[in-house]
Amino acid sequence: MQQQVSVITLGIADLGRARRFYEQGFGWTAVFANDEIVFFQMNGFVLGLWLASALEAETGLRRAGTSGAFAMAHNVPARSDVQPVMDRLVQAGGTVTRAASAPPHGGYRGYVADPDGHSWEIAWNPAWAIDDKGHVSFGL
Amino acid sequence: MQQQVSVITLGIADLGRARRFYEQGFGWTAVFANDEIVFFQMNGFVLGLWLASALEAETGLRRAGTSGAFAMAHNVPARSDVQPVMDRLVQAGGTVTRAASAPPHGGYRGYVADPDGHSWEIAWNPAWAIDDKGHVSFGL
Numbered sequence: 001m002q003q004q005v006s007v008i009t010l011g012i013a014d015l016g017r018a019r020r021f022y023e024q025g026f027g028w029t030a031v032f033a034n035d036e037i038v039f040f041q042m043n044g045f046v047l048g049l050w051l052a053s054a055l056e057a058e059t060g061l062r063r064a065g066t067s068g069a070f071a072m073a074h075n076v077p078a079r080s081d082v083q084p085v086m087d088r089l090v091q092a093g094g095t096v097t098r099a100a101s102a103p104p105h106g107g108y109r110g111y112v113a114d115p116d117g118h119s120w121e122i123a124w125n126p127a128w129a130i131d132d133k134g135h136v137s138f139g140l
Numbered sequence: 141m142q143q144q145v146s147v148i149t150l151g152i153a154d155l156g157r158a159r160r161f162y163e164q165g166f167g168w169t170a171v172f173a174n175d176e177i178v179f180f181q182m183n184g185f186v187l188g189l190w191l192a193s194a195l196e197a198e199t200g201l202r203r204a205g206t207s208g209a210f211a212m213a214h215n216v217p218a219r220s221d222v223q224p225v226m227d228r229l230v231q232a233g234g235t236v237t238r239a240a241s242a243p244p245h246g247g248y249r250g251y252v253a254d255p256d257g258h259s260w261e262i263a264w265n266p267a268w269a270i271d272d273k274g275h276v277s278f279g280l
Contacts, residue, residue: 001167001225004183004214004274006263008148011209027141031278043144044184044275046268052209059211059251059259060237068208069151069192070258071199074144085141097200111199118210119199123146128186134144135184135275138171 005045008072011052012116013065017093018049021114025092026074026085043134052116067117075136079108079124086110086122094120145185148212151192152256153205157233158189161254165232166214166225183274192256207257215276219248219264226250226262234260 012018019038022028031046032039036054040047052065076085082100089112090096097119100110109123127139152158159178162168171186172179176194180187192205216225222240229252230236237259240250249263267279 001214001216002183002270002274003166003168003180004270004276005148005185005187005212006215006265006268006270006276007211007213007261008145009211009213011211026143028143032280039278040143041278042184043142044182044273045145046276046278047145055209055211058238058243059261061207061211061251061253061257061259063207063209065209067201067203068210068258069195069203069205069256070208070210071147071149071151071195071201072145073147073149074141075146098198103198111201113201116209117201118208119201121147121199125146128146130142130144130146133184134142136144136146136186138179138181138186140172 007046007048009048009050009055010116010118011055011063011065012049013052015049015051017115021089021092021094022049025089025094043136067119071119071121073121073123075123075125075128075130082108082110082122082124086112089120147186147188149188149190149195150256150258151195151203151205152189153192155189155191157255161229161232161234162189165229165234183276207259211259211261213261213263215263215265215268215270222248222250222262222264226252229260
């Protein structure tokens with residue numbers, strides 16, 4: 001089977017608030033939006049923001065709109081990019097959960113939660129290649 | 141900024157149990173593993189399975205090891221692929237949270253939670269193209 005994830009959908013409480021974080025904070029452009037869902041075309045998959053109530057009804061799970069034990073990372077080209085991106089995300093409604101610092105395994109990173117608590121690591125990781133289409137390759 | 145997610149990390153309680161689900165259920169091969177984390181090279185990004193306690197310590201968030209308001213999708217080439225993949229995932233430790241059926245927006249899909257409750261939609265969606273590297277494009 002392909003090692004492939006087609007969609008990542010984040011349950012959110014307020015579509016306008018969530019959209020502002022991703023559009024103004026990350027500077028991303030939506031490929032589709034209606035009054036309950038927004039899709040972004042990403043690097044090989046699609047990211048969705050969907051009202052948590054609708055997501056719960058669709059999946060059959062009940063999570064009361066809270067985020068969970070997972071995190072996403074957005075890697076940036078240089079160490080000096082980490083703090084400015086974190087600042088933009090905070091201006092767009094995010095909350096710093098860990099200030100930027102150098103982890104033991106190398107690189108530089110901090111964590112910002114989106115307005116619904118979904119966790120984003122903003123990282124400079126020189127060992128992992130990113131091509132011009134944003135495709136990321138594991139490296140040591 | 142690139143519309144790019146570099147890593148998706150799922151917090152898990154038991155690395156062997158989680159690895160079995162992804163390796164035997166989906167049939168994926170890890171690119172790296174040690175005693176607390178496993179990485180899979182995916183379609184343009186990296187998927188990590190990491191002990192939830194370590195993930196919490198890293199991100200600064202406390203989620204008590206529970207999954208949250210999000211879901212991932214794995215799209216398959218044909219409608220007839222949906223049920224066999226769901227069956228394999230259940231044999232590898234997953235739990236069906238919604239039986240396969242045809243949603244109003246078209247296609248065919250069901251939901252299986254991994255052993256830690258992370259939600260996977262197994263979907264046939266003829267409107268979304270998947271290339272031979274597994275890169276998925278939004279379509280209507």
